[in-house]
Amino acid sequence: MPRATIFDVAKLAGVSIKTVSRVMNREPNVRATTRERVEKAVAELGYLPDQSARNLASRRSHLIGLVYDDPAAYELPSSGYIINLQQGALEACRSKRSELLIHPCNFRKKEVAAQLTSLIEETRPAGIIVAPPLSNMPKIVRAIESTGTPCVQISPGKQNGKHLSVATNDREICAEMTRYLASLGHKRIAFITGDPDHKAVGNRVLGYQDGLKDSGLKFSDKLVVSGDNSLGSGEAAAKKLLGRKLRPTAIFAANDDMAVGVMRAADRLGIKIPEQLSVAGFDDIVLARQVFPALTTVKQPLDDMAELAATMLLEGESEDDSTKGTKVVPAELKVRESTGPAPD
Amino acid sequence: MPRATIFDVAKLAGVSIKTVSRVMNREPNVRATTRERVEKAVAELGYLPDQSARNLASRRSHLIGLVYDDPAAYELPSSGYIINLQQGALEACRSKRSELLIHPCNFRKKEVAAQLTSLIEETRPAGIIVAPPLSNMPKIVRAIESTGTPCVQISPGKQNGKHLSVATNDREICAEMTRYLASLGHKRIAFITGDPDHKAVGNRVLGYQDGLKDSGLKFSDKLVVSGDNSLGSGEAAAKKLLGRKLRPTAIFAANDDMAVGVMRAADRLGIKIPEQLSVAGFDDIVLARQVFPALTTVKQPLDDMAELAATMLLEGESEDDSTKGTKVVPAELKVRESTGPAPD
DNA sequence: GTGAAAGCGCTAACAC
């Protein structure tokens, strides 16, 4: 038995196909009783609109594309970050009868931009969500926008009234974490910076500096070591920091992977956490709760951010110029076991 | 400027649209010179076929659906498992001009089956890949197959000639891991079983028993404790095991999450790994290399398995009855730092 | 080997 089409429903309900279409798309201008009749017919026939037909006729699909940096390009990539993004976007899609297309891509390759535009032109998604660090690369964003597809950037690093974006308060929350560390009596609080390609992460050092200032501590560039967001780089940075005669009593890393790297370095050096060293991270990916001691970190609301981004796309906010700009979803501190009072 | 359509290409190349279609779909019966002319026109116009139109006309999309257990339903879900699956499937999609639709779903909910069928009927995917434990639930598999959509099961637990599936040699490789542990001098090797919903994981205990036998060790059900695949359950199981007067010197957990739980329990009890206790896991998700000491485990080739599954779907193997059955992608041991010689 | 014509199942524009 072939599937019911919009014609079958129309015939059964005794209306035209246009009316069925209106009911299916929740459009106004349908009398309540008519709507009910149609809904009854839909239920009876088990009618499900064919997305391909919808897409072709409306010249846009009900797909949302999620574009992010391909984890396969890295050594020990934490997948929690991506999963959180996916979950948020999926949540929004579920309530809006859409589907999510995932598209990891390696920005180091020449062909990224071309691949992105083909993907978009072929599937005609209703919109694209770009995750950092891709979201702060003009080349990428331009490629997407050149297709005319609405695009929301996640944490593009700096605000920009011309684009839609969703971010968190990286700087403020990092100041807060730093003040928290200081409040535990730490005087030498080190910071490990992240991937320079990832702009939003750059705002985190700034927050660290703010926090030091707020706490009456002096900033010293000796206490800032650079990493690249990878666990290994955190470990290397921590080795440097902990190898000194006067070593820091707390290390704040710009992301969780690097913070776990710090924990590993401490473990190798026989330094106890949190008794001899406090460690804090940023993101609150699952890994933060899988390691022991559990990592104190900043919960970046990636799922909420992605959900918001998807909702904006699905509700067509991009057409409305007044809404352009950055929406901020605030982060929060998650104090767990890896931080404690400063040693004497 | 509106996008080029198949008509534009046909006109420029001086052929009919059918010929363009043949070229685009790599169909036979096109003269080489004609093909070249068409390809030149395609390049010149930057023509990209509209997927929606293709899908509508051919009554099937070029989408592959990946269905897996929703991690959001769990406490500390390791996302590495899912990411590996996604990566493999994406790899196959990339080379076949298809896209991947991800669909986490919670099998504990009544509506799963209905949601799955709507997803499928609406998007008409070329095929569905079901991951465990969903892949061993008749209710789920039946729902998918009732739509007539080809389906490949990943690790369905037991073979079945009527379905397409991809699995790994769980049992054999677990025997190997057990023999390896025994070869290090361990006499009391414990095993933590996994989620009973997840059938393939059940084969792992069997392998453990085989391995004991091969090594001349006696099986004792005292040394087998049950878990549910979660980190917390591994920790709880380890606490039981390690609280005994005569405790095991090695613990083999049916997945990495539980193995990390064991490591955490040992950490809390002040038991050194691998000096006092060897720990082994299964899966080789990133977490295995993020913890310290790095976890000895079985590398389950999930990415290759998913890639194979997607390829089977994309190449239409499902139509060919002779290929039905289970394809096996072998796993391999990854010896790292968490296992060592048995203590005296 | 190639082409003409007839849909695929919807939405859009406009008439009523």
Added chain:
DNA sequence: GTGTTAGCGCTTTCAC
């Protein structure tokens, strides 16, 4: 409020 009529850009069928 509701219906009519054209397409959307392809694949399919079948003729040549």
